Amino acid sequence: MSTAREEILQRVRTAIGTQAPEEPVQREYRQAGTLSEEAKIDLFIDRLHDYNAEVYRCAAGEEAVTIAEALTARGKKRILIPPGFPAALLPTGPDFVRDTALDYRDIDATEGALTCATAAIAMTGSLILTHSATEGRRALTLIPDYHLCVVYTNQLFETVPEGLRALGGRRTSPVTTIAGPSATADIEMTRVKGVHGPRVLDVIVVAAG
């Protein structure tokens, strides 16, 4: 008796006949963006506002002040940070808990998470996380009800192809793309913002120095 693997592969081969030369794929869709730097940033911010995200802009070096401002506005005092989040970016005041090997229930008990990102896409308002040391493991930005993300303008791309290709070797790390807080339209097609993932997402856009 042949194994399921052998049998399925044999069925496929019988179904398609002899191997054909690769079918051509024409990639005539838009790959590279065309917007100016400032227009691209404006588009990104506009898309984020679409999702009710609060957006802050600051210059390089002003991250700590801006992080403090964002957390104060949301009344957050105790925030999780990934193991490699740069200490230089942290303001004094809020209590930052570094995620070493916290239990999921401990994460559930925190007020939110603060992370960096790998890339961002202006057209869709997406943040892309590859869960490096500055972004934290996936649970960190999933279980808490609040996510504050710091993204630099040199990480921002206009189109989806540009954003995904920017991942390079990081593409086989876990990848999460985030476009706004979790949402559902399952009830009468009414968009409800916030179901299981963080219900509030804020973004700090830092002008790369």
Next chain:
Amino acid sequence: MSIRVGESAQAATFPKAAKKLLQNTQLRRNVRRATDTIRGKRAKVVDEMPDWQALRTAAQQIKKRTLRNLDSYLVQFEKACAEAGGKVHWARDADEANAIVVGIIQSHNQKEVIKVKTMTSDETRLNHALEAAGISPYETDLADLIIQLGNDKPSHIVVPALHKNKSEIRQIFMEQMGLKELGHAPEDLAGAARNFLRERFLRVKVGFSGANFAVAETGSVCVVESEGNGRMCVTLPDVLITMFGVEKIVPTFDDLEVFLQLLPRSATGERMNPYNSIWTGVTPGDGPKEFHVILLDNGRTKVLADEESRETLHCIRCAACLNACPVYRQTGGHAYGSIYSGPIGAILTPQLQGMQHSTTLPYASSLCGACYEVCPVKINIPEILIHLRRKIVESGGAALTERMGMAVAGYTLADSGRLGTAQKLVQLGRQPLDAIGLPGWSAARDLPEIPKQTFREWWKSSRGGK
């Protein structure tokens, strides 16, 4: 072999089921409102894409390429996934797939599994098999939760509970979650689901998911979702089982850039869905420690073997064709007797399940072509419907009256004298025909008015005849 598409083999025929559902005005109102909303949103976000047609073409070509060399891509995926720490299983049919899932869960002595919306598991009736083995499956997608708690059936591929309105959903939640009070707003209902499921997400050790795409080049798997329940299911449990049909493979990671643009705009009318999770095998210190993939055939290689309808397997389950279909918009999804409803269901179910079980489905269409126009991967559904109708007729599946009628029509139309005589006869025969009807034909159709004068008579009596 136990190829199965949910309970479709036992379902009532489309005309029978549709006739009954059309009486349900509440359901028709719910379906109409929901599909109108998605259609409007889709049109808006598709219109803003100047390269939409180029994306469709690329997607169609990528799918063609995949299927044409599917064996190589499956083997490539298997190798890459295994190298990254995943374990790949193969399942010829529904029973084999279910047995693999049950086996994995039992080997860890677990009694519960959290699930993110997976059409293939509805196909194999996995929940039924799990329950039979004493394992509790928990659906976590809001709509699937509504269906599971309400002991109902899905009626739409993307929004399975679209036939329910919010007061019906509120009723189900209050009863099944044991809530004494619950607000009426969608936000309140979503909040109730969040509270109800949070404890399960944190407790349950096994997760189960489907996949929207699987990348042969890297062995990566991609799940597209909105609520965050998918991220919970693929991240928090110790053991993750992901099952998908063999056609879900794409050759390269870069191919995702095409589908991740087409799918959200087509499915929910969003520029991008809130979350995409892409993972490759196991990552130490992040997420499940054990990862299983089940590659499911369950009839797909049969579809692959028919060159004229092979492109049915291009489908990315966006459901744009359901929302666009004038038939679906009247009947809703339950009439199709399958978890796959609407135009794509009308071609997919009969091919997977076997034509003998669903001979009426390829006729559940006016062939208007709206489905083809909105399909993000350019499946020519009307052509495949006609192809399947031909197969049904050839295998003797069509009604005797229809086959006889077609034979008589062929004889009559072949000779102009016969046609003229026939036209006169029809004028004389209309009255008795109205009285008896054409069995199996006039049940769902009105007979057309017969003109008082045939075209030939008019031609003779007018200037054309001089």
